[in-house]
Ligand code: AMP
């Protein structure tokens with residue numbers, strides 16, 4: 001068995017490691033990969049994640065049995081469609097199905113059709129329309145660019161003045177290249193990420209996770225790709241997870257199938273849990289980063305069996321994903337300047353010492369003269385397991401404390417909420 005993982009982040013490193021634990025004992029390739037993944041898999045740094053032709057050529061040439069696509073740009077570029085057309089098994093949604101993530105307007109319309117709870121909204125297509133709707137809206141409100149914006153095209157507006165400023169960002173500066181903007185109701189509550197593997201019909205929930213989007217402690221500062229995560233989440237046992245899957249994931253998968261766009265792959269629901277239940281903030285059509293780094297180390301089921309089954313409609317019937325009862329806490333170590341910028345080329349120390357305590361996965365790293373150096377905003381992830389949230393959290397921070405590089409940023413409050421709620 002030979003598997004190929006597309007992508008180069010901490011998420012892909014966690015996927016590579018989970019594949020290596022499979023009973024199928026695969027040889028694993030990764031394109032493009034990174035300096036840490038290279039220790040576990042053969043990396044092809046010259047192949048970009050959205051270079052469809054090169055990926056199909058590689059997978060065909062190396063007789064790959066399964067391709068797993070990590071990042072959304074690859075999905076939206078149609079990597080899965082092209083691979084399957086070439087007769088190469090690929091896990092992930094088609095480009096058409098990935099619109100669930102690629103277009104917020106599409107996702108909102110689908111949720112309305114499927115009766116899935118989400119924030120009330122209007123679509124804005126021009127500056128004039130936006131100004132008129134902003135005068136009518138109630139605040140706080142949220143403005144979102146329609147299209148992929150790496151988690152950054154969302155502006156929370158306390159009042160009308162901020163909303164008007166946001167309209168300039170979207171329609172005058174065209175900062176996120178969107179022609180449509182979503183104006184939606186501000187939801188209060190606590191965020192939850194519930195990822196599920198779908199086969200076009202059936203939905204297999206993964207363990208719930210919580211991620212930390214802001215750069216600073218106490219959820220202050222700008223949004224990032226994610227600064228830490230933990231799994232499971234207190235208060236979200238099997239019954240609560242099933243309730244969410246029944247009200248969110250299954251109706252969406254059914255609505256996609258009715259439209260002739262069956263969803264195969266990871267359906268990631270970003271949820272706000274408020275006083276009146278779970279409402280969808282967004283859908284992603286892929287594994288979350290850094291949720292995956294906390295979820296997959298707990299997975300007991302065979303990931304390759306699940307991925308292969310998800311390609312066939314009905315393939316996951318009667319399947320569930322089993323998880324260790326242990327808690328997992330993932331910390332993100334980011335470079336100076338992140339998220340506005342990032343620094344690179346700084347030597348990283350203490351990786352081996354950290355790996356004695358926890359699992360270290362790489363995101364933005366590179367090898368220079370035999371030394372691992374920083375090469376991006378989010379540099380490393382440290383994931384520790386423990387019998388309680390406190391044990392996992394302490395171990396993760398002990399391990400991260402052994403790592404150092406110039407300007408390293410780390411939040412100190414990851415999973416603190418879980419520790420408060422679950423006495424050890
Ligand atoms: P999104 O990319 O749509 O998930 O938005 C990024 C982040 O912005 C979310 O994780 C939330 O923290 C916040 N956010 C988005 N939409 C809303 C909303 N309607 N109400 C409150 N916060 C929101």
Ligand code: GLY
Nearest residue numbers: 211226288289290
């Ligand atoms: N953790 C957020 C994301 O993967 O989009």
